[in-house]
Amino acid sequence: MTTIKEIALRANFSNTTVSRVLNNDTTLSVASETRQKILDVAKDMGYKTLQERKKEKQPPSDMKTTKIGILLCHSVEEELNDSYFLSIRQGIENECQKRGLVTTELFRxxxxxxxxxxxxxxxxxxxxxxxxxxxxxxxxxxxxxxxINHTVDEDKYDSVIIDFEKATIRALNHLLDHDYKKVGFIGGKEREHLNGGKVEFEDIRKSTFKNFMEDKGLxxxxSFHVGEFTMADGYELMKYSIQQDDLSDAYFIASDAMAIGAMRALQESNFKVPEDVAIVSFNDIELAQFASTPLTTVKVQTEEMGRLGVKLMVDRLNGREIPIKVTVPTRLVVRDSCGTRNQSNAVKLKKEVGS
Structure with a gap:
């Protein structure tokens, strides 16, 4: 961004004079030719005053009266059980508030x-x-x-998504790279709710895990368990796995909420995480870092996904016609539950000592 100092250098006037001219200081006594030269140089260099930049961020006056609906495809209970979607909604609401879009309606x-x-x-x-x-x-x-979190007819509609397949494979490779060969799965079902009925979708984390591990012969x-995306089902599914007397060395668990429930079941049966069972989960909700054993998990920028959804909508309202699909990157946050943090630190220390 062009600075006052750069404009002053090119126009050959002091920083103070340039600043006061560009900020329309009416107390400044300066020749009209000087004022015009400074304005012309600033325009040529693409400079915008603070007032101009603030004005650009404000929605057009007619947009402030434009109603934007928010449709949530999950129930209140699902939102309470797993804050993934709650965080997306908060991102939408915060961005709407920031942009002065107060005329929004919420539907479930x-x-x-x-x-x-x-x-x-x-x-x-x-x-x-x-x-x-x-x-x-x-x-x-x-x-x-x-x-948001789903794509429908990408040649027609905007969408904000993450690459569930890529994120799942990254998590599994992390476990396999650290010599966990017997890896189990605990996950939930993706559902659509309407008028008391439910339609189940294939969860990409679940299908990716199955396909990837089959390709590896592993x-x-x-050790493949599917229930609901809740702490309670995470607990029950891990409890069932323990009762089968065939625990895996590690588990990929498709949500942090389920992982927290699963860890409780392990602890009740005197299994330690990660000494007996390693866990990698998904989402990186706030609670993940404060769990009894801090969770290694795939971080999803959920609030940013909500904000991006609003930005795409505003862009549409401003006239864009070409549909856009935004894929928000994820990353693996390594904490204690996978049992590799100390290994990684040891390798790092060894390299530092040897260097």
Whole structure:
């Protein structure tokens, strides 16, 4: 960004004079030719005053009255059990507030019936998975739709997603690279809720784990468990695995909430994490770092996903017609639960001593 100092150097005036001219200081006595020269140089160099930059960040006046709906494809109970979607929603709400978009309405899919989204809402941010046919049933007046955590017709709609397959493979490679060969899976079901009914989707973490481990010749059907994305089911599924008397050396668990429940079941049976069983999970919710054994987990920038959804919607309202799909990167946060942190530190120390 061009600075006052750079403009002053090119215009051959003092920093103070340039600053006061650009900020429209009415108490400054300066020749009109001087003022115009400074303004021309600033314009040529692409400089924008603080007032101009603030104005650019503000939504157009008509946008402040534009209604944006937020459709949540999960129930209140699911949001309470796993803060993944809660964090996305908070990101949406915070970005709307930041941009002065106060005219938003919140809907939950399981509470909607046909045509229940009010007719004055033409713009919708959808959080979660929903069949496009069902969306057509509940609203037929939508002009702009942004999907978060799911893609529907990427040639038509904007979306903000993560690469679940890539993230899952990174987590599994981390375990395999540290000599865990017997790796189990605990995960949940992706569902769509409407009018009391449920439609199940294939969870990419689950399918990726199965395909990846089968390709490696390491898939163990007896250590592959699927329930709901809750702490309670994480607890029950690990408890079931313990009762089978065939515990894996490590588990990839598809959410932090389930992992916390699973660790409780292990601790009740006097198994230590990571000494007896290593765990890598997914999401990196705030609680992950404060669990009884801090969780190694795939960090998902959930709040940023929500903010990006709003930015894409605002961009659409400003006239963009080409659909955009944004893939937000993830990273593996290594803590104590995988049992590799000390190994990594030891290798690092060895290298430092030897260097």
């Amino acid at each position: 899919l399981n509470n909607l019936t046909s045509g229940q989204i009010s007719s004055d809402i033409k713009n919708l941010i959808v959080v979660g998975r929903i069949n496009s046919d069902i969306l057509d049933q509940i609203s037929d007046q939508l002009q702009n739709i942004v999907y 898939f163990i059907p007896a």
